[in-house]
Amino acid sequence: MTHNKVFVITGPTGSGKTTVSQYMKEHYNMPQVITHTTRSPRAGEQDGVDYYFETPASFATKHYLEHVTYSGNQYGSSREGLAAGWQRSPFISIVLDTAGAVTYAKELGDQAVIIYLEVPNQQALLERLTKRGDQQARIERRVASKEYLRDQQLPVGLVGHAQVIVNDDWAQTQQALDQLIAQYQTDPQSAN
Template sequence: MDKKIIVITGASGTGKTTISKYLQDTYHIPSVITHTTRLPRDGEKDGKDYYFETKDSFLKNHYLEKVEYSGNWYGSSEESLNRTWDKYNAASIVVDTKGAVSYKEKYKEAAVVIFLEVDLDTVTKRLSKRGDDKKRLKARISSDEFLRDLQIPRELETKSYKIINKSLQTTLESVDEILKNENIK
């Protein structure tokens, strides 16, 4: 079987992490571990939750996408994906739409992109249920990145699967169908 990377993308609150967890729990498809320069939170382990890096060590990897957020760097590297592919035929990763385009350009057919879409009203309700502070929530949903991630990028329109995530059960059935289409077990 060819190696596959399932790239899950969409705006915050569309269900990306839920789908990643479903792939892990149901199909034993692990998430690619990403890198960060932020300090570990209580209970987080290096090599499990993230690869915790210094600013210097962070720069030594080859990133498919990286972003600076609140003074810390986050990114997904070719090295981490290759480590996962050494043990598994398929892996998943949650990235923003810009990152999804990078994965598709680099890995072509090996990158199975799933774009999750939800209407703005539903996303806003989901994010406020998470307990996000109202002021931060408002800033987040009006940010350029959030608005960009609400739409499937032009570069991915004909090269990805789009799921409108209104019902979790229907969404999971769609994910099952995609895995069958892509011959991922």
């Protein structure tokens, strides 16, 4: 019986997915599964750390557990990526859009612990993106994408499966994460 879990962090752009994944890495030594994308790197992003940055041609050569188009770019994750993570630790994390999270819930069942992040104040979320350094044109394009609008709401397929965390105040988010992870550390079979 395996106790391996993948914490799937999902939610709209700017909701704090990367921040949460980083927190889990730093405080709980959870390896992050690196996914593949055709989008170009943002300032400071590194190949093999933030993503495997691909061309459309190189993206097409990989085989994926699931892949999506998000705001005009392709993203995908593989079973090999999960296996490599689980070789290092029983608890790993991955950042996915909500379509990917639904696929993980279906394919992996209880092995996938889904965390849906939301920031109810839209203006605050946009300010976070500007502060993060995203170019204005990119923000506008992203916010206008149908995927962004879709990810504002927990998908029906995740209702009852996802832990919803409102990421307004970071201290509260951290507390919610600590409580969730503690459940799995004491009894990995119990939670969900």
